[in-house]
Amino acid sequence: MDTATSALPIAVIGAGPVGLAAAAHLLEQGLDPVIFEAGPTAGSAIEHWRHTRLFSPWRFNTDAAAVRLLEQTGWEHPRPTALPYGGELIDNYLTPLAATEPIASRLHTNARVIAVTRQGLDKTHSKNRDTTAFTVRVDHGNGEIRDHTVAAVIDASGTWSTRNPLGTSGLSAIGEEQAGARISSPLPDVTGRDREAFAGRRVLVVGAGHSAANTLINLNDLAKTEPTTRILWAVRGASAEKVYGGGDADGLPARGQLGSRLRRLVEAGTIELHTGYGISTIKTLNTGVTVEAVDGRTLEADVIVPCTGFRPDLDILRELRLNLDPAVEAPTELGPLIDPEFHSCGTVPPHGAKLLAHPEKDFYIVGMKSYGRAPTFLLATGYEQVRSVAAALAGDHEAADTVHLDLPETGVCSADIGASCDVPANTTPATEEQESQGCCSAPEPAFVGFPTGLAHGRPGQNQPN
């Protein structure tokens, strides 16, 4: 950072696991974070899926600097091998982390960032750009909008609030907006807090990823006590094979079991699967919705669950100079490593500040949002991102460029476990340049199981869209 701005705080957008980890690393570097969180509490996006179990165990879900901060308060790390629910990640990790004094005193909740720019400079102005402070415009609620002046910005705002549309070609289906009241959130708690909206209804789940799989299994549980519940499942691809995953051979047993169960439910006819179903139109009627496919088939439903994936909200970054991959909308150098059209890999080599940099100096997109439209993000990857970014902002370029490989041995993306990019074949730290040579070098690995971190959408298969 420039000496002219170095006395200013560093804005972190979003108090999800990666935003809070970024704050912890900045504090360790002697820097001063200010965290803006749109929701009422830390982990507000995860609140929406608190009923869903993570597929990576605790030891990969906590950040080292955050743990160091927490341990000062007597906090104890949850059992490393246990798989937490989203709610447990919040209650046992994010909430206590947000309550530590150094974080709590810097965290603004109900504070939605609506724009980021350089103070006094729009995107077209180059003069002194790199040494000019950033302005972060924040909606603090109740009509209060304030501009905050900061030295650097780390955007860890995730992608939860911008789901992909139900229609094909990246656009909303005709009538999708009007059908809003019939479309649920992407991962509803169908057996818990959202039960009312699903019990005894015709439910259409759209999508071919982890969220769809989870929702379908939960709907089946609901149907056991509410037998008039009808479960429909529409996928764009020609089959759901890849959602079923590796079954017993899957490197992550919990995920393998989920896929096997789903397959059995479809084969038994409990879940009515419609393949090759690209949605063109949604007609809202008094009695429900008619969902029409491009080829003219129709499905009637009371409620639609959109498990279609997410995309980053780039609107707030409109005045910044970004370098984004044209397909994936991740930082340019990262994009090809995670493009789901070519990678069914669960993860990519660890990477840091260098790979995540934009022409806009001292601005970084990290966490889920850094993967743009690719669905394979892992918390462990995000924690390494923010360690490196904090080091870079502190001027420790050696630490920033030395990225550490510490990822789960899932073998999720390769039949040849030894060649899988998920497997830390070499656990010695590597330079970012070495790592950016790419994971999953040719030949393309065969897919086993859900890609790690695949929350939604495109499971690494070529689907018409």
Ligand SMILES: Cc1cc2nc3c(=O)[nH]c(=O)nc-3n(C[C@H](O)[C@H](O)[C@H](O)COP(=O)(O)OP(=O)(O)OC[C@H]3O[C@@H](n4cnc5c(N)ncnc54)[C@H](O)[C@@H]3O)c2cc1C
């Ligand atoms: C169902 C599901 C299961 C998953 N399971 C795993 C798993 O097992 N292992 C794994 O490693 N990963 C998993 N992931 C992927 C990923 O790790 C999570 O999505 C994780 O929450 C990403 O963390 P994040 O901090 O980048 O983003 P988020 O958790 O989405 O946090 C972003 C925060 O930013 C806030 N925000 C958004 N916009 C603004 C704004 N404009 N201004 C201010 N604040 C804003 C949000 O309210 C939110 O609190 C899973 C994802 C999902 C959806």
